[in-house]
Amino acid sequence: MPLLDAFVNVLAPAPMFFIFLGVLLGIVVGAIPGLGGAMLIALLLPVTFYMDSVLALMLLVSIYVGSVSGGLITAIMLKMPGTPSAVMTVLDGHPMAQQGRAGRALSLGIMASFVGGIVSWLFLALLSPPLADFALKFGPYELFTLVLMALVLIATVAEGTLVKGLLIALFGMAVAMVGPDASSGVMRLTFGVDSFAGGFSLLPVLLGVFVISQIIEDVLKKELPIQQQGGRLTEFMPSAGDVRKHGPNAVRSSLIGTWIGVLPGVGSAIAAIVAYTTTKSFSKHPETFGTGEEAGIVAAESSNNASVNGALIPLGIPGSVIDAILIGALVIHNLQPGPLLFTNSPEIAYGVIAAALVANFLMAALMFAGVRPIARIATISRAYLFPTIIVCCVIGVYSLSNSMSSVWVMMVFGVLGFLFRRGGFPVGPFVLGYILAPLAEKELRSGLMLYDGSLMPLVTRPISLFFILLTLVLALWPLVQARIKARQATRSEGRQAARPGRG
Amino acid sequence: MNFLTKDRGGEAICLLLLLATGVALLVGAAALPEPMFDPLGPAGLPRYVGYLLLVLLALRLVSLFRESRAAPAAEADAASPEARRPAGAGTGEGPQRLRFALVALITLAYLTALTVGGLSFTWLTLAFLAALGAAMSDLSARKLIIVGVIAAVMSFALTYTFTDVLSVVLPE
Structure with missing residues (x-):
């Protein structure tokens, strides 16, 4: 029973301390608008160099769980979603706070987050080992087409157009290709620049694109004084009646979140949108959504938390940007991400699963206990936060190679990340492109060697054909949808134009 | 390139950067040796990614061009003195x-x-x-x-x- 052993290990003082720390930091960072789990996990990666791999992964996964939940506090109290996954929580959470029901909104959000975490954890614990076994049967072309699907999927659902998402993903792939070719050792795309010879390491690129670019963006915006609204925390603890009333919605939304989390390339923000929309369409009073409807908060929060564990289900392809960074963390710790983790390092795989459950319990306890101080932390001025964050980034990146050149690389990627954000390009696909390019290239080259240079198995092998067809459907669906909408709009305009004539 | 300069300065810079990346990939790939161990070789992926970047860039430019032609009213609005005011002017x-x-x-x-x-x-x-x-x-x-x-x-x-x-x- 490796999972049982993992629980025994997790309940020791050191893992419990790091899980507690991770959840607490995650909640706080998730609550602060502009910061987020991805930023904190990237920031802490260098610190984990010096930690035991199991503890490091437990810390990072706990931050993930905490950060997705923390966003709801500021979403409800301040109308500022701390994380993108809390955007849908704002719609009903803040109106409830304005109506003086902040405590109720928070308690429902925390309860829903907990339910989402538990439901999806059951899937994580039950499905991970068999899915890992199944994924081990994938050949190089199956893995290559799965990577393609992940890239197209994140480009499809990311902010902006599909073409922009794909462009930025390809840019990420280009950045990953600089340096020595993994198969032949030939230097690629260095253009004679010695500093490019080692390629661009994960950490400076990640910290630049996520942390520095966000700081640039925020410094350019005027800092507005933040005031809490609807701050009276009455009716705080959920009752048995709440469980009966909102239980089915929470479970349904958790299932939606889990399966969206499993999909490569799709994260918790999309899970919240889909679950919210589904709940609204099932509701007898859809018109109340957006005005302080409790079911809206339950749907958004249970689904976004559920997507966290769903995304950890090991296909080896990241389900979100944080997953991509977690995969990077595994690589940094010399571990093989994906299904092989269960075979090669079961203590990590099962340790992460056990930590995810404990983190969910701690998240609920910490959130119920510390809503008020956490909401206050979220109003801390950036003049106090950002300088320290920059110094942490500098130290972290410098420690990677004992060289300031990595720090300059981080700054350059920070500026690039900022430019892309300003140009309306989502940075999520960039990171996935950067992380997945080596995997895509390795699998494509292995496949070509295995099948004597033939690409035909891409369409003759059922699983890779399935992934290709799914990719095509995902890529073309937005175009088809736009065409259908345009046609419907033209028809309704035509009808409206015809009406006066008849009268 | 008029359609790229109106309200799209940020995107124009990004597109130029992506164009430079695409060209750099193709130039860099051309300088790499022929494949020795596998049919793709070290130049394969950079070349494919470079071509794909250029194709998608062309698609984006076409769609920007179409957008600018399809919305002449919006262009006229953009040319009004109010719209010409720099973004964020008056907002600190x-x-x-x-x-x-x-x-x-x-x-x-x-x-x-x-x-x-x-x-x-x-x-x-x-x-x-x-x-x-x-x-x-x-x-x-x-x-x-x-x-x-x-x-x-x-x-x-x-x-x-x-x-x-x-x-x-x-x-x-």
């Missing part, structure tokens, strides 16, 4: 840009000093944290005091944590 973005320039300058000075070396990391970091915190604050006495305290505590705490606890060699 001007002073923010000045603040940003100051923040960038302080950060560049800090990184340059670390690169050149010769100064103590702790004291340099203390000065950086204090200067940057002040530049980002509203310069009220209360905030400046807090920034000073944070700078003093964090510079020594970070140095201690990274050097003595985590055994990281810090820039000097």
